[in-house]
Amino acid sequence: MKKITIADVANQATVSKSTVSQYLNERYDYMGEETKARIKKAIEDLGYQPNIVARSLKQKSTKTIGVIVANILHTFSTEVSRSIEDVCNEEGFHTIVCNADDDPVKEKRYIEMLRAKQVDGLIIFPTGNNRELYQRMLDEKYPVVFLDRSVPDIPVSSIMLENEVASELAIDHFVEKNHRRIGLITTSIIDSITPRLERLKGYQNALKKHGIAENENYISSVAPQEVQTALDQMLGQNQPPDAILAGNDLVLMEILKYVKQKDLRIPEDLAIIGIDDVSFASFYTPTITTVAQPTFKMGKMSAELLLNKIKQNKIRDDRPDYRFKPTLMIRESV
Known part of the structure; x- marks a missing residue:
């Protein structure tokens, strides 16, 4: 079965390959509505699938972040991950969630795996026992945010509860x-x-x-x-x-x-x-x-902070930690 290329889409829509490329990258500044509609229809009719790997290499971004939670069974972890995914989805980023089980060995393996997959940054609930790895990411100016926990002497911003x-x-x-x-x-x-x-x-x-x-x-x-x-x-x-x-x-x-x-x-x-x-x-x-805990607010801030680091390439920020206030929900058990 012949692989559909960007040239096939261009021929079908009677536009240039560069116009199709602009459409795929959502650069619509000088593109009419009729042209966009033709390209959209050509993509759908031909079943064209963009080459994500090639695009990532060209743009030097996979538009993906990794989230390494300590224990996915915690309500906090689930709700925060959902909030992170919501923010990333709005910004056109995908999210990969990994469960470290509070195990430094698993955490290290996931950090190395996600970086090998060239994710653009990481949000980590740190075990605290991979200090050299955390520091190496900072030295390499790799975007990282800690959530729920901090690690002494590792200058990574942390989002935490009071x-x-x-x-x-x-x-x-x-x-x-x-x-x-x-x-x-x-x-x-x-x-x-x-x-x-x-x-x-x-x-x-x-x-x-x-x-x-x-x-x-x-x-x-x-x-x-x-x-x-x-x-x-x-x-x-x-x-x-x-x-x-x-x-x-x-x-x-x-x-x-x-x-x-x-x-x-x-x-x-x-x-x-x-x-x-x-x-x-x-x-x-x-x-x-x-x-x-204000879980959705904490997840939102961690995602926004990481995406800001990725987009502005601003990695070191003298580690400001962000603390959120808890709320007592009074019911009948006391």
Whole structure:
């Protein structure tokens, strides 16, 4: 089957190849509506498919960005990725989303794969354990933006939540509802992941503000699959916590599974607040109080920042970090 070329389109539309090329690159300044309509019809009639690889080589751009999320199961990751895709689509860019599973080896592999595919830039939820690779991209003036996390001494702009404020909002609400034995369960802080450390610090500062002594037995940092075991230990104490702050949506889901299995009542037996406003929080019984992140605004800013770096070729910017305010969504679980 003969491959349809730009010359075939030009002949069919009775225009020059350069006119067809201008049409394909959306340069319509001196092109009449009738000419555009003829070229469009010729492309459709012939079934012409532009050679994307050749065009990318010529333009030195693939009009594609890569997004490497830490864990695609997080509501935050899904909503942010959707927002990034929306912005990129409006600007004529494609998006490739990869899931690193918080694994530095997978993250490194995806960074190298996406760069080999010549994507124009990357938005990364960094594991923090590929510092040399991050620095090399900066040295090569490759466009990168971090999202949700920062990496000390790596001057890449980061889009993040005010995580300490998120914990403080939750603790303030617990105290307002007369809870003083307040626990925190978060995913592992071994790798110094920014939001986990900051949410822990915010929890500790809020307790101090309210004159509540910190109890190390009320704090647990574990993998999601270990949350229920941690709850057994925490709630099995002589004086167990009567309120729990879930550090993210995956922890919240494990807590709710535990509550159901143990036939506990919310909030009578255990008051709960989760950071991340999961979709089911408003219709779970009882409804779950959460601290919401402005996920779509954060995704939008990260995409706009990266596209600006790509278009203006402005890579180093002395690393301004962008922080977004959380919102307490008061419901029935406290």
